[in-house]
Amino acid sequence: MTIEFSKPLGAQETPIPGVVLYDLPVHGDNRGWFKENWQREKMIALGLPDFRPVQNNISFNEKVGTTRGIHAEPWDKFISVATGRIFGAWVDLREGPSFGTVFTAELDASQAIFIPRGVGNAFQTLEDNTAYTYLVNDHWSPDAQGQYTFLNLADESAAIQWPIPLDNAELSDKDKAHPRLAGVAPMAPKKTLVLGADGQLGKALRAIYGGVDSVEFANRAEFDLASADSYSSRNWKNYSTIINAAAYTAVDAAETQDGRAAAWEINVNAVARLARIAVEYDLTLVHISSDYVFDGGRDIHDESEAFTPLGVYGQTKAAGDAVISVVPRHYIVRTSWVIGEGNNFVRTMASLAERGIKPSVVNDQVGRLSFTQDIAAGIRHLLQSGAAYGTYNLSNNGDPQSWADIAADVFELAGSSRDDVTGVSAAQYFEGKAAAPRPLNSALDLGKIRAAGFSPRHSRDALSEYLQS
Structure with missing residues (x-):
């Protein structure tokens, strides 16, 4: 021939x-x-x-x-x-x-x-x-x-x-x-490892990937991000993806000496170790970012905005994002005001409504809730669709609201009066308290995630469903 x-x-x-x-x-x-x-x-x-x-x-x-x-x-x-x-x-x-x-x-x-x-x-x-x-x-x-x-x-x-x-x-x-x-026993796909599997987002990822044999879940006891042994105890050749749902999120405690050290260890040093593994073994690394990487000086934040964090927590999240950005196969999923299984703002407001307590809630910090069910679904969509690597804002949809607006929605959905919620400024609410600075505007532009084929639910619909469940 x-x-x-x-x-x-x-x-x-x-x-x-x-x-x-x-x-x-x-x-x-x-x-x-x-x-x-x-x-x-x-x-x-x-x-x-x-x-x-x-x-x-x-x-x-x-x-x-x-x-x-x-x-x-x-x-x-x-x-x-x-x-x-x-x-x-x-x-x-x-x-x-x-x-x-x-x-x-x-x-x-x-x-x-x-x-x-x-x-x-x-x-x-x-x-x-x-x-x-x-x-x-x-x-x-x-x-x-x-x-x-x-x-x-x-x-x-x-x-x-x-x-x-x-x-x-x-x-x-x-x-x-x-x-x-x-x-013939078919060859199983490479595995996905979910870190922080017992946190709010981790539990949502457990729910959405439930029954998928190729997805492993590790809580802190099973994969301690602060321990070098965690990174050397796995054969990373058998994995294709790491979803890092673990983070230090105690915003106010991060301003203390011990909290500052802990925040940098988990949100930056551990992230650097994961990034090194992802580069060496050609893994896809999914990392969760935060609206706290911005100072809230814009009406809406898109993925191209430069970092301007106000406090230690935001600084560590921004540093972690910068580390992840050098991994060839990465998704940075930036969220705001996360709500999932466990203690959170919505559950607190629902409890107050049930007990007839009339709270004062901050009315000059504006953003959107991000329900972990939607974050998990968005992560799965990015991975399954083969979307271009990079940073994606992901919160629920709808007009941005203040915390007081959201509290009033919770009260109304719980059968109480919206008027039971009194709005106060952040300066008034935190006066005399040891609190980290917070961005006044946390609304994230969702154009990029929509262009990738994923449309988050409207905040009101997600909130109603969450309270019913």
């Missing part, structure tokens, strides 16, 4: 999700040929994942009919032919609806194929002296073989039409002994 020279670089989708066949430009003359077998910039522009290969392997096959596979490895592969020609067969052995899907093609030196983790790879040589090459994004080791998933080359359900019948082909005894598809 003659290699076709000077084809344009191109990509062709296949029936297996994530498996893409590439045409490679090969330039030749009477002396031989040359090709760019792997060119990161051009390949990424064409849509190839930036899978960060770390090892290059070559399988040399002396005879026609040499057949190897079907092996699904726990890493991604970029496969091409250096010399000769092969018939390739790929079978999806990952958990999910595409399990068992088959794709076959003949490849020569002018083609390459990207095979994601968990897709079975097999080939049969169609010429003598064929060299089959592949880039992988993890280092091979004997221990890694225990994570392989195998399928028999002769599996009847895959029904691969081998050009050279397997009875006449060169196979290893190991490959002959692999199980049929009915006996």
